[in-house]
Amino acid sequence: MSNNLVADLWESITQTSSTELLAAAAGIVSVWFSKKASSWVYPTGLLNTIIYVWLSFKIQLPGEGVVNLYYTIMSLYGWYNWSRKDLTEKPLVQISYATSQEWIQHVLFFVIIYIVLYGSLSGLKEYFFEGAIPWADALASAAAFTGMWLMTQKKIESWYWWIVTNITSMPLYFVKGLRVTALYYLILLLLAFAGLHSWKEKVKKPHA
Template sequence: MLEYLFEQYNNYPTHEIILEITAVIFGLFSVWFAKKDNIWVFPTGLINTSIFVFLLWKWSLLGDMMINAYYFIMSIYGWYHWTRKKDNVVEFPISTMTMHEKKLSVFIFLATIVFVIAVYIFFDKFTHWTSYIDTLATAIFFVGMWLMARRKIENWIFWIIGDIISIPMYFVKGYSFTSIQYLIFTIIAIFGYLEWKKTLNSYNQR
């Protein structure tokens, strides 16, 4: 079983394997901190995404590469957004999406799909069915990251859907460590949603 999962790494450079494992570890830390509504979600996420931008370019997964570049930028924005306080009280606690944010989410989703398709066509990278799945996952994750930076509970729904899509995509492409990472992400995201829901309910009861 282990040989089947990891045999594709026989031909990979050692430094890429080490980088992938390092990125996975920091990615897991980041999602765990997100689940706990902890500000460390952003610094650990910055390390994870910067490594994956490099690796995904080499793996020709341009959509996911752009996801991670976008994550990097949104992590800086989220870090600032989460730490804003007014009269020593957090200005933006966990909340649900407004109608305006729902409309913006649809716009981000559609705009991302158009943009990623244009990038794939420009670089002539529509060479495998995973490229089309990658395009869909990219749009889902773009919305999820934007909502997480704004501390909206619905971000977890987008993470769960995107993670489930990514598990087989990375496995088929031969990146087992990353595929396993997304499996673990899915589990943490489910618990993250439940934990944020509990916190949101406690806010509403005050």
């Protein structure tokens, strides 16, 4: 069983377009830079998101397409925000925990985005995207919307939302036949746990 799975995965890799492989590689490098709290997360991420905007609509995952378009816009903002420095050349935006009030705002933001996306995707499924999976696509996308916004603010909690996004996205892409992308999200999931640990350590040791 496991040998068949490995063989199927290898076959999928060999049949995967160079464009998808490039997007996956750029995404992994981007998350690695994010783990390091480096502003290089954004230029590398832009390459990933632009490709996935096109790919998501192609395989009838419009919610993922919208979220990658959002990633593209927020990457430009995040790149600017992370690059800002004070008079001593220290970054103005530092890694920090969200307050209780901010947590409530984040959850409300997630719920609103989920409801809007689910309703929109359900309508699109009926008329344009018969292969869409509204509830799962909306869940992954709403979590990603929330995680991306928090990442531009260097909030540790952004990693929790990335974990939800990656867990949801793996089966979503697998059932669409994009096994390499499903594997890509598994790698991102592991990096998200590593990033969460790394950012917590950086808060304990501000100069690390």
